[in-house]
Each structure stands twice: as C-alpha cells, then as structure tokens.
Amino acid sequence: MSRLILDLLWRATAETLEMVLASGALAVAGGLPLAVLLVLTSPSGLYPLPLLSRLVGGVVDAVRAVPFIILLVLLIPFTRMVVGTALGTTAAIVPLSIAAIPYFARIAEVSLREVDTGLVDAVRAMGGTRWMVVRYVLLPESLPGLISGFTVTLVTLVGASAMAGAIGAGGLGDLAIRYGYQRFNTTVMFGVVAVLVALVMVLQAVGNFLAHTLRHTNSGRAE
Template identity: 50%
Template sequence: MSPEMLRLILQATGDTLTMVAIAAGLGTLFGLPLGVFLATSGRGELLAAPWLNRVLGTVVNATRSTPFIILVVAIIPFTRLIAGTSIGTAAACVPLTVAATPFIARLVEGAIREVDGGLVEAARAFGASPLQIVLKVLIPEALPGIVLGLTLAVVSLLGFSAMVGAVGGGGLGDLGIRYGYQRFMPEMMLAVVVVLIVLVQAVQTLGDRLARRLNKRLRHG
C-alpha cells in the first residue's frame, strides 16, 4: 500500500469520524429531548400533550421513511442555508443530523417507555415535578437503553456517511466509490471496508460495555 493511499485513507477516516461525531452529537442534542417528549406526552401521561405528540410523531415518521439518499438531495436548500454550501464534509453534517435526530428520538422513546411506570408513580407520590421525574427518574433509569440506542445510531450513521459522498461529502464511502470502484482499485475498496468494520466493532464494543456498566439491574459481584 502506497503512502499516498495511506494518507487518503487516514484523511477519509478523519472526515467520516468528524461527520459521524457531529451528527451523533447534534442528533442526540435534538433527539434526546424529542424522544423524552414523545415517550411522555401521550394522552394521560406525564407531560400530556396528545395533539403535539401526534404532530411530532408524524414528522418523525415522515423523516424516517424518506430514504437517506433522497433526504440528502431534498434538503439541499436547507443545507445551504445552514452550512452556506451544499458540498463538502461540513455540509454533509446537515442531512446526517436531520436523519439522526428522529432515529435517536425513537430509540430514546423506546428506552424511556421501558422504565417501570411504578417508578413514576413513586416519584409523583413524594412530590416530584414532571421535569424532576424526567431528569432524576426516567433518564437515569433508561440510560443503559439510551446508550445502546446511541450505539446503534452511530453504527447507522457510519453507513449513512458513506452516502453523503454523493454530494461531495468526503469520507470513507466516498473514497471507496471514487478510488475503489471508479478507478478500479480493489485494494482501496478492501481497505475502506476493513476500516469500516473495525470502526463498527469498536463502537459496538464500547457501547455494549458502557451500557453494561450503567445497568444496575443485574447483580454483579
């Protein structure tokens, strides 16, 4: 493998990690509250707002049912508004975040809904406000589930980030397509796939380990 190839791979890996990290970070920033709200705003629930719940639920579903590659193209005007351009790694973060947010929201919602309703009742019984219940009961209790969800989201984002090459996003996917496929460099394709496999393994292992450490529901010695 030539030093040039190595440089390209390192560069692309850095781009991919940057995009995934920004999208996962922003996606969590927006998706976590959204997920908590979706899980607690149904009829008769803690922050009951059934109408808003239904509207947000529909928006989330619409975003999630749009194929990512179409989403990337469809929101180009929005991307340009936010990033100033629709091309490049920074611009690619916009559609990635837009895709990650509802995905993370649904995963967070699922984790929050797993929390035993008895805990909410106990917290209400000792005088906790809805916000206190969210912050001190629901999120801490759902944390192992949320961490596993975020792990899944990061792995998915690694896959999505390969597609933003289509709009000049850079990263490993772009490298694999341009060098590995279009320039007939199978060794580049292989290297890209190997790096991605290693990244996914690392993310999943870290996520699993963290979730297990946070989960106090199991007895450990």
C-alpha cells in the first residue's frame, strides 16, 4: 500500500469518526429525552398524556420509516439552512443525527421500560417526585441497557455515514466508492472494509465492557 493511499485512508477514517461520534452524541442528546418523554407520557406512565405520547411516537416512527439515502436528499435544504452548505463532513452530521435521534429514542425507550416498576414504586413511596424517579431510578437502572443501545446506534451510524458519502460527505464510504469502485482500486476497497470491520469491533467491545461493568449483578459473589 502506498504512502498516498494510507494518507487517504487515515483522513477518511478521521472523517468517519467525526461524523459518527458527533451524530452519536446528538442522537443521545435528542433521543434520550424523547425516550423519557415516551415512557413518562405513555398511558401506564408516571405522567400519562396518551395523545402527546402517540403524537411523538408517530413522528419518531415516520422519520425511521424513511430510508436514509432518501432522508439525505430530503434534508438538503434544511442542512443548508443549519450549516450553510449541504456538502462535506459537517453537513452530513445533520441528516445522520436526524436519522439517529428517533432510532436511539426507540432503543432507549425499550431499556427504560424494562426497569422494574417496583423500583419506581419504591422511590415514589419515599416521597420522590417524578423528576427524581427519572434521575434516581429510570436513568441509572437502565444505564447498562442504554449503553448497549448506544453501541448499536454507533455501529448503525458507521454504516449510514458511508452512505452519506453519496452527497460528498467524505469519510470511508466516500473513499471506497470513488477510489475503490469507480477507479477499480481493489487495495483501497479492501483497506476501507478492513478499517470498517476493525472500527465496528472496537466500538462493540468497548460498549460491551462498559455495559458489563455497570451492571453490578453477581460480580462479587458466586451463587
């Protein structure tokens, strides 16, 4: 592999990481509050507002129903409004986040719902407010699940960011298409695939490790 190709690979990896991590962070920032909202306002929730719950749920599902490649195109005017351009890595973060927010919201919702209702009762019986239930029970108790869900979201974002190459976002996907596919450069193609595989494996391993460490179940005692 020539020095030039290595440089290209290196830069593309950095761009992919930038897109994945930035949109991942935005997915949590937007998706987690949405998930909490969905859980709290559901008919059996702590703050039942079935109409709002169904409305938010509907919007979340509508965004998830649009294939990412279509979403990319649909969002071009919005992206231009937010970052001033529809091209490049920063511009790709907008559609990636918009796709990842509802995705992570649904995954986080599942984790939040799995928290034992007895624990919610316990904190409510202690005189905890609804906010305290979220703060002391729902979020900490579902943290291992949330981290696993976040890992899944990041891996999905790695794949989606490759698609964003189609609108000139840069990154590994862009590199693979332009050099590997359009110029028949098999070395670049394999290089990109190898980096992607390694990236996903590292992300998954870190996610698994964190989720396991935070689970605190029977780690100190064999029963």
